[in-house]
Amino acid sequence: xxxxxxxxxxxxxxxxxxxxxxxxxxxxxxxxxxxxxxxxxxxxxxxxxxxxxxxxxxxxxxxxxxxxxxxxxxxxxxxxxxxxxxxxxxxxxxxxxxxxxxxxxxxxxxxxxxxxxxxxxxxxxxxxxxxxxxxxxxxxxxxxxxxxxxxxxxxxxxxxxxx
Numbered sequence: 001x002x003x004x005x006x007x008x009x010x011x012x013x014x015x016x017x018x019x020x021x022x023x024x025x026x027x028x029x030x031x032x033x034x035x036x037x038x039x040x041x042x043x044x045x046x047x048x049x050x051x052x053x054x055x056x057x058x059x060x061x062x063x064x065x066x067x068x069x070x071x072x073x074x075x076x077x078x079x080x081x082x083x084x085x086x087x088x089x090x091x092x093x094x095x096x097x098x099x100x101x102x103x104x105x106x107x108x109x110x111x112x113x114x115x116x117x118x119x120x121x122x123x124x125x126x127x128x129x130x131x132x133x134x135x136x137x138x139x140x141x142x143x144x145x146x147x148x149x150x151x152x153x154x155x156x157x158x159x160x161x162x163x
Contacts, residue, residue: 010034027033088112092124154163 011018013036024034045051098105106124111130113123136142
């Protein structure tokens with residue numbers, strides 16, 4: 001009768017409530033095949049600052065053991081092979097640690113702008129300028145046209161259609 005495999009409910013070790021087995025995630029380690037804490041308790045625990053810090057630390061350790069992990073897979077599809085050999089620190093130093101577009105010097109905001117077709121580096125840009133390049137779909141003609149519109153409006157004024 002108390003066989004763990006035939007039960008339909010279980011008591012959560014955290015909230016001490018008896019809940020149906022469907023409220024517990026699967027686990028290979030426990031005798032009944034379900035985890036010891038219910039889903040809602042696990043979800044609450046994931047949102048604590050301590051859990052977020054532990055997750056961030058684990059991710060940092062993973063990426064330290066697997067350099068270029070996230071990039072390597074996507075760029076392998078496009079045939080780009082220079083990601084692992086890219087020396088980010090030396091590149092930033094060569095470019096003066098400033099955005100080549102606006103001159104932003106905050107190191108936390110600097111990004112490696114790259115050609116999306118080849119994956120090769122184009123410039124050192126701040127986050128704002130890099131997003132701007134993405135918003136115009138990396139199209140120089142579109143960016144020139146946008147600049148022309150801005151220049152034209154600066155000359156003609158903005159109140160042409162104000163009612």
